[in-house]
Amino acid sequence: xxPLVAFLLVLVxxxxxxxxxxxxxxxxxxxxxxxxxxxDEATTRGALAEAAGRQPVGLTLTPAGERRPGELVTAEVRxxxxxxxxxxxxxxxxxxxxxxxxxx
Amino acid sequence: VxxxxxxxxxxxxxxxxxxxxxxxxxxxxxxxxxxxxxxxIAAARARTAADAAALAGAGASPLVGGDGDTCDHARRGAxxxxxxxxxxxxxATVAAxxxxxxxxxxxVAVVPRNxxxxxxxxxxxxxxxxxxxxxx
Numbered sequence: 001x002x003p004l005v006a007f008l009l010v011l012v013x014x015x016x017x018x019x020x021x022x023x024x025x026x027x028x029x030x031x032x033x034x035x036x037x038x039x040d041e042a043t044t045r046g047a048l049a050e051a052a053g054r055q056p057v058g059l060t061l062t063p064a065g066e067r068r069p070g071e072l073v074t075a076e077v078r079x080x081x082x083x084x085x086x087x088x089x090x091x092x093x094x095x096x097x098x099x100x101x102x103x104x
Numbered sequence: 105v106x107x108x109x110x111x112x113x114x115x116x117x118x119x120x121x122x123x124x125x126x127x128x129x130x131x132x133x134x135x136x137x138x139x140x141x142x143x144x145i146a147a148a149r150a151r152t153a154a155d156a157a158a159l160a161g162a163g164a165s166p167l168v169g170g171d172g173d174t175c176d177h178a179r180r181g182a183x184x185x186x187x188x189x190x191x192x193x194x195x196a197t198v199a200a201x202x203x204x205x206x207x208x209x210x211x212v213a214v215v216p217r218n219x220x221x222x223x224x225x226x227x228x229x230x231x232x233x234x235x236x237x238x239x240x
Contacts, residue, residue, distance in 0.1 A: 004123065004126065005122075005126055008126055008130050011130070012130065012133050012134070012137070015134060015137055016137060019137055019138075019140070019141035019144070022141055022144075022145055023141065023144040023145055023148055026145055026148035026149060026152065027148055029152070030148070030151065030152040030155065033152070033156070034155070037159070069163075070163070070170075072180075072181075072184055074184075097152045097156070097185060098156060098181075098184035098185050099155070099156045099159060099160070099181065099184075100156070100159055100160040100163050100177070100181055102159070102163055103163075103168060103169075
């Protein structure tokens with residue numbers, strides 16, 4: 001029974017890690033969208049990578065390229081979770097945020 | 105005539121109970137974790153929607169060349185993030201008794217995705233404010 005309990009405990013701990021990363025992904029999407037409203041894509045990617053720290057993160061901005069003030073920009077972020085990596089699993093967590101482009 | 109129970113039977117029952125108890129505990133833990141996570145995600149989404157609404161509203165101010173329909177822009181900002189604008193209050197920024205700019209205060213609600221959280225908590229709300237002054 002003890003190995004089973006230990007395994008289940010590890011499972012719950014990783015589920016907690018997954019939960020933390022899910023919430024973090026939403027925060028990162030907000031940050032990325034906020035930066036994208038006043039800066040170009042390269043600056044946004046840099047700010048996102050800095051905010052994510054050592055966790056791999058992907059970004060898609062819509063619309064891509066030049067954006068005009070007043071239109072909406074959507075940042076779709078994919079954050080690689082630390083959860084279940086010990087089991088060889090690779091989980092990417094999606095999050096999305098949309099904001100209005102400001103005058104630069 | 106009752107047959108005496110062997111010690112092995114009792115060990116087997118105890119092990120079965122322990123496994124059953126562990127699975128119940130695990131199921132409850134995961135359900136609670138799932139609900140707490142969804143609440144956290146909903147709170148983060150509400151903050152995003154409120155920020156987006158406030159910034160969209162402030163950006164529509166005539167001070168920066170907008171059409172002045174700040175609450176309509178705030179509503180669109182909230183809806184773009186799956187939120188619902190509950191309250192929108194354009195507010196003048198006052199300094200030394202004179203109006204020196206304009207701002208907006210909004211309250212936004214989002215619906216949690218987890219049905220249990222929806223039933224227990226209802227909509228998750230967040231507030232945000234944004235403002236600007238001429239020349240900024």
